[in-house]
Amino acid sequence: MILTMDEFAIIHRFFTWPKRNGRTLLGVGDDAALIRPVDRPIAITTDTLVEGVHFLPEAPSESVGHRALAVNLSDLAAMGAEPSWALLAMTLPEADIGWLERFRRGAERLARRYGIDLIGGDTTRGPCTVVTVTALGEVPEGEVLRRFGAKAGDLVCVTGTLGDAALGLKMLKGEIMWRSEEAVRRHLFPEPQVGAGLLLRGRATACIDLSDGLLADLGHILEASGVGATLEWEALPLSPAVRRYLSESGDRLFPLREGEDYHLCFTLPPAKQSVLEDLGLAFYPIGTIEGRRGLRIRDRGEEVALEPLGYRHFGKDPASENRRISSNASLGYRHFGKDPSSGPNVSLPSCSL
Numbered sequence: 001m002i003l004t005m006d007e008f009a010i011i012h013r014f015f016t017w018p019k020r021n022g023r024t025l026l027g028v029g030d031d032a033a034l035i036r037p038v039d040r041p042i043a044i045t046t047d048t049l050v051e052g053v054h055f056l057p058e059a060p061s062e063s064v065g066h067r068a069l070a071v072n073l074s075d076l077a078a079m080g081a082e083p084s085w086a087l088l089a090m091t092l093p094e095a096d097i098g099w100l101e102r103f104r105r106g107a108e109r110l111a112r113r114y115g116i117d118l119i120g121g122d123t124t125r126g127p128c129t130v131v132t133v134t135a136l137g138e139v140p141e142g143e144v145l146r147r148f149g150a151k152a153g154d155l156v157c158v159t160g161t162l163g164d165a166a167l168g169l170k171m172l173k174g175e176i177m178w179r180s181e182e183a184v185r186r187h188l189f190p191e192p193q194v195g196a197g198l199l200l201r202g203r204a205t206a207c208i209d210l211s212d213g214l215l216a217d218l219g220h221i222l223e224a225s226g227v228g229a230t231l232e233w234e235a236l237p238l239s240p241a242v243r244r245y246l247s248e249s250g251d252r253l254f255p256l257r258e259g260e261d262y263h264l265c266f267t268l269p270p271a272k273q274s275v276l277e278d279l280g281l282a283f284y285p286i287g288t289i290e291g292r293r294g295l296r297i298r299d300r301g302e303e304v305a306l307e308p309l310g311y312r313h314f315g316k317d318p319a320s321e322n323r324r325i326s327s328n329a330s331l332g333y334r335h336f337g338k339d340p341s342s343g344p345n346v347s348l349p350s351c352s353l
Contacts, residue, residue, distance in 0.1 A: 021084055021117040033119035035085060040141055043081035046134040047071045056172060061099045063188040064131060065106030070192045071211065072135035073114065074262040077197030078209040080145040081137030083114045088133055091126035106189075114194060145200055145207040148224035150267035154205055156229050156287040159196045160263040162214060163242040163255030170245075180241035190262040197264060199281050204266040213259040215295065215306055221267065222295060231256075231287035231306075233299035256297070256306070 023036040049068050051057055069086060076083050088107070111118060116135075168187030170176045193209070200207055206221045222229055238246070242255055267289055268276070276283065287297075295306045 020112070020115045023084070033085075033087075035119065035136075038138065040138055041144060043076055043079045043137045043139055043144070044134065045072050045075035045079075046132060047075070048130060048132040051129040056169075059172075060106075060188065061103040062106035064129070065103035065108075066110055066189050067106075068131040068133045069107050069110050069116075069135070070190050071262065072133045073110070073192035073194055074190070074209040074211065076135055076137040077192050077194045078145060078207050078264055079137070079139060080143055080197045080201040080207070081139040082198060083116050083135055083137040083194065085117050085119050085136040086111065086133055087135075088118060088121035088131070089123075090121070090132075091124050091128070091130040093126065093128055140201070143201040145197065145204055145266070146224075147206055147208050147221050148226075150206040150221055150225035150227050150289045151269075152227060152289055152291040154267040154269055154289040155273065155285040156218065156231065156265070156289060157268055157283045157285050158210065158214070158237065158263050158265050159193050159281075159283050160261065161237045161239045161242065162210075162261055162263075163245075163258055164239050165190060165260040165262070166254070166258030167242055167245055169260075176245070178244075180239075182239065183241045187260065190260065192262060193264045196281055196283070199276060199279050200264070200266055203272045203276060204268055207264055207266040210261045210263045210265055211259050214256050214265060215253075216259070218265050219295060221265070222289075222293075225267075225289075226293075228290045228293040229287050229295055230290060230303065231295070231297040233297055235284065235286045237284040237286070252299075 021035075023038070047068075049055055049064065049071070055064055055067065068088070072086070073083050108118075110116075164180075164183045164186040166187070167176070167180065168183035168185070171179050171184055172187065197207070206225055208217045208221055210217050218229065233252075236255060238255055246252055246254060266283075268285075273285070296303050297306055298304075
């Protein structure tokens with residue numbers, strides 16, 4: 001249902017959530033939020049989701065709300081930070097009450113699970129749906145996880161199976177005729193590894209979340225740490241659905257190249273492996289850090305050099321597909337209202353791939 005509703009009504013109806021954090025002094029409804037920090041570092045991250053680039057135009061809005069927050073929580077997890085607050089900025093082509101209600105449900109359910117307060121943001125009208133979330137989390141001094149710090153002899157580990165989210169996207173786009181509900185769920189509702197990040201504090205030597213693909217993201221750790229690594233193909237955690245796809249397509253780089261799994265990739269001294277296992281953390285050692293620079297994989301007895309392929313918005317990486325979003329919208333004072341200055345008859349261009 002499309003309603004005549006201005007941005008203030010949208011904020012009041014859909015994005016004024018109950019306060020859960022006792023250190024939120026002032027949230028949604030004023031010119032700025034007020035929070036009371038404690039005496040430890042605050043990690044801050046932001047991510048933008050654009051319709052047609054990060055999610056399909058027909059994607060369920062509950063999924064869009066969940067993903068918008070989840071990808072930010074994944075960044076905080078990679079730093080070992082405990083999430084506390086979030087800000088939400090949205091550009092919408094229209095005020096669809098059903099879409100907004102389902103979006104709110106997806107985002108608030110995840111926020112509630114981690115005790116996150118939504119403390120502000122912005123709502124505006126534009127040619128297509130764009131969602132930006134900024135998330136803030138806290139981490140004790142000296143326990144922040146970073147991309148650098150991996151040392152020769154460390155294990156390379158991941159917290160879950162690889163390639164499922166990208167496989168689910170292929171299924172939703174109709175590129176594969178069979179279906180795995182788990183793969184589709186992994187794409188639509190990725191699970192940020194917040195708990196794993198907390199357990200890795202003081203134990204992992206380096207950490208990153210798998211947003212752009214294992215090759216690209218592990219490549220960031222290797223570059224920042226000045227080391228190399230060799231992975232073991234047989235050690236890669238692959239779901240039955242991904243194994244089936246590899247068997248049918250022959251694309252053995254698929255689980256290494258494709259992103260949006262939002263698991264954590266981290267390096268770990270071998271002596272710490274049993275400590276994490278005793279704490280109940282599920283993870284998979286898939287290789288070893290080496291002093292020799294570069295990234296390699298040992299497959300069927302042969303060692304093969306790998307390039308750090310992955311998704312890049314502006315790069316020339318063959319794994320990326322650059323997209324342009326049309327803009328040039330003329331917007332008024334009330335983005336969704338009937339205020340004469342809003343130009344209600346303005347035709348907004350749509351986003352396109």
